[in-house]
Amino acid sequence: AQTVTQSQPEMSVQEAETVTLSCTYDTSESDYYLFWYKQPPSRQMILVIRQEAYKQQNATENRFSVNFQKAAKSFSLKISDSQLGDAAMYFCAYRSGGSNYKLTFGKGTLLTVNP
Amino acid sequence: NAGVTQTPKFQVLKTGQSMTLQCAQDMNHEYMSWYRQDPGMGLRLIHYSVGAGITDQGEVPNGYNVSRSTTEDFPLRLLSAAPSQTSVYFCASSLGRAGSTDTQYFGPGTRLTVL
Numbered sequence: 001a002q003t004v005t006q007s008q009p010e011m012s013v014q015e016a017e018t019v020t021l022s023c024t025y026d027t028s029e030s031d032y033y034l035f036w037y038k039q040p041p042s043r044q045m046i047l048v049i050r051q052e053a054y055k056q057q058n059a060t061e062n063r064f065s066v067n068f069q070k071a072a073k074s075f076s077l078k079i080s081d082s083q084l085g086d087a088a089m090y091f092c093a094y095r096s097g098g099s100n101y102k103l104t105f106g107k108g109t110l111l112t113v114n115p
Numbered sequence: 116n117a118g119v120t121q122t123p124k125f126q127v128l129k130t131g132q133s134m135t136l137q138c139a140q141d142m143n144h145e146y147m148s149w150y151r152q153d154p155g156m157g158l159r160l161i162h163y164s165v166g167a168g169i170t171d172q173g174e175v176p177n178g179y180n181v182s183r184s185t186t187e188d189f190p191l192r193l194l195s196a197a198p199s200q201t202s203v204y205f206c207a208s209s210l211g212r213a214g215s216t217d218t219q220y221f222g223p224g225t226r227l228t229v230l
Binding site: 004009033035037042043044045047050091095098099101102103104105106107108 | 146148150155156157158159160163165173203205207209211213217218219220221223224
């Protein structure tokens, strides 16, 4: 079974600065997908960014980017120019390729943004 | 599109009571799933469905039943509530398309307390 580990229960960043959230995963599969979800205090789960394992290029969505290291099984999220609205719980998630749609989540990292 | 809707938003039960958490989506998604979120545990998969009439167990299925009589609806039933089922419950859905990122969209969640 796949596992997802987020080793930082809490992180903090100053507004306008950059922060990196860590995620590692364990799998024997070669075809899979990785996701970062954001959960603000409203509790809504919001997709931030996704990465296909077969793509070598790191995904980017505006201020959010990932550092995908397939050999190291690492998938970190970088948030640039942090904003107060980025404060939330962030979850890393794994999904196998093919027709298996189940998501395996890490335990989350709580990000605080200081003004 | 309303997306994924869940009712109720909050519920308090007494031990031994039964109830059904409702989930509906209007995006014609084949794949639907239920997760529970507990502090420090991330989201864990309870049950999932790859289409009408097809359901299967996830990581933590005990104490829960599901059915999928239509594409749109995927209710979660607690037959005899226990305090250990106090949690926040999320329903999610996706197209269920193999070979793609198949992004899952989450409902707003139901906070359930069992006394």
